[in-house]
Amino acid sequence: MGAGYNNLGIAGVPNIGITDNDTATVQFASASVSQLESVNPMAFSVTLSNPVASGLTLTVASTNGTAGASDFTAITGGMVTFAANTTTSQTVNVTINNDALDEDDEAFTLALSNPVATGTVTLGTAIATGTIQDDDALPVLNVANVSQPEGNASNVLNVIVN
Numbered sequence: 001m002g003a004g005y006n007n008l009g010i011a012g013v014p015n016i017g018i019t020d021n022d023t024a025t026v027q028f029a030s031a032s033v034s035q036l037e038s039v040n041p042m043a044f045s046v047t048l049s050n051p052v053a054s055g056l057t058l059t060v061a062s063t064n065g066t067a068g069a070s071d072f073t074a075i076t077g078g079m080v081t082f083a084a085n086t087t088t089s090q091t092v093n094v095t096i097n098n099d100a101l102d103e104d105d106e107a108f109t110l111a112l113s114n115p116v117a118t119g120t121v122t123l124g125t126a127i128a129t130g131t132i133q134d135d136d137a138l139p140v141l142n143v144a145n146v147s148q149p150e151g152n153a154s155n156v157l158n159v160i161v162n
């Protein structure tokens with residue numbers, strides 16, 4: 001009891017406070033998620049270590065890295081909510097755009113912030129990296145057959161990129 005033990009009531013009714021000693025950690029289940037750009041959405045799991053009596057809300061937002069607006073749908077001011085007295089993990093889904101560009105794998109980050117709850121809730125792994133694996137083949141160069149009369153000073157070479 002210690003600090004939670006308050007004044008004894010004069011009338012003999014003790015006034016006892018209970019100091020909660022429970023804390024909870026909320027975080028991404030994994031600091032990195034990687035999948036082909038043809039797989040949609042990209043799911044980030046958020047876990048809570050202990051149930052929170054008040055429930056819990058968090059803010060989630062994305063930041064562009066090598067992946068930008070053409071590669072995924074940004075999240076600004078998203079909310080993650082845990083219901084009261086539960087630890088059911090929550091999922092943040094990011095919409096991935098499957099383009100036809102041959103390119104390097106690209107990445108962005110998600111950040112959790114601002115846990116709001118009564119009691120003590122701390123952030124664990126608050127940043128997660130999403131890697132979008134390119135699935136597009138190298139372009140094929142086709143050079144069209146060229147013929148020209150002798151003595152022609154210049155010619156046009158048609159190059160078709162598929």
Ligand SMILES: [Ca+2]
Nearest residue numbers: 070071099103
């Ligand atoms: Ca892309």
Ligand SMILES: [Ca+2]
Nearest residue numbers: 098099100136
């Ligand atoms: Ca693609």
Ligand SMILES: [Ca+2]
Nearest residue numbers: 099101134136
């Ligand atoms: Ca691509």
